[in-house]
Amino acid sequence: MLKKIGPGVLVAAAFVGPGTITMCTLAGARFGYALIWALLISIIATIVLQGMAGRIGLVTQKGLVDVVREQLQTPWVRNVVLAVVLGAILIGNAAYEGGNIGGATLGLEQIFPNPQMRPFFPALIGIAIFCLLWFSNYKVLERIFVGLVALMGVSFIICSLMTKPSLSGILEGMFVPTLPKDSLLTVVALVGTTVVPYNLFLHASLVREKWKSQSDLKVVKWDTIISIALGGLVSMAILITASAAPISDMNNAMDMAKGLEPLFGKMALYFMAIGLLAAGVTSAITAPLAAAYVASSCFGWGGGMQDKRFKSTWAFVLLCGVIFLSFDIKPIQVIQFAQVANGVLLPVMALLLLWVVNKKSVMGENRNTLLQNVLGMAIVAFAIFLGAKSILKVMGTL
Structure with missing residues (x-):
């Protein structure tokens, strides 16, 4: 089974990024174990949606955008959907890439605390990522990710165990949903950083890269469940660790590590730094890889990961991230647009997924079961609520 694990790990790695770490840190610091239930719902929703995307990728042997484009027969509807998808993914990922590189830089600064080197860290990380993407094929990237995710998972789980958490408190927070005062937006943010629209496109494309036969459907299913559940466990470990950190002014994961240092020594700081770097x-x-897959599907490029246009797309997204961070540019307007676009994109993609995965002409005997459709509709309703909240937040009405 371990040899067969692959695309699911990349999806888990994609959603357990600096944004998720920061939100889990803030949720734990402000509300203790009370919001673990929101993470649990997020993980279940992610497993359901990613499971559908992976199944579509394997059965059709096409990217998600390719399938949607073929099934939408009305030209203007098709063009609107493709424009929303392309805009949300390309602009959104370019905006968020700065945060991803920033998280890695923050971890690196703690491991190598040299003030003279700090200005060069974003560029160094950008160059390393560029080389990995340019010279690696899918199999090499997959192995790198399995190693990085294992390192990240072990680091954060050790941190949570060091705090000697209350098992009864964790179970209560997980299975007894509560909304403490001023926690609603934190719940929305926790779900929003876990159920990520671009991962649906990434997953379908990666499944197609790795597997070719419908006999592998069971492997795809368990790869998704195990990998995303482990990613969820890491998110919960971060929240649990933060709830024990004796520090009131907490803005990111490294503040949490500094809060734990008096209790557990330098090791807490190093484990957190390594986890954040990974x-x-x-x-x-x-993020750049997903943007390139979406652009490739929208414009009908061939050649896969080695296509020059594919490489140019991910290189552009990566460069945006390095520039935003290196020159301390705050792309607030771009990020706000990305939040609105992703708020619209998630329910749209969830509905399109449900529609496609129930079409016999596309999926044959691998259509959704009744239970999968019920769960899917519940997630769509929740995604619409989440999308409305994120849009209202950006528009300044909350």
């Missing part, structure tokens, strides 16, 4: 690097690789 999380930043993995997300900084997957």
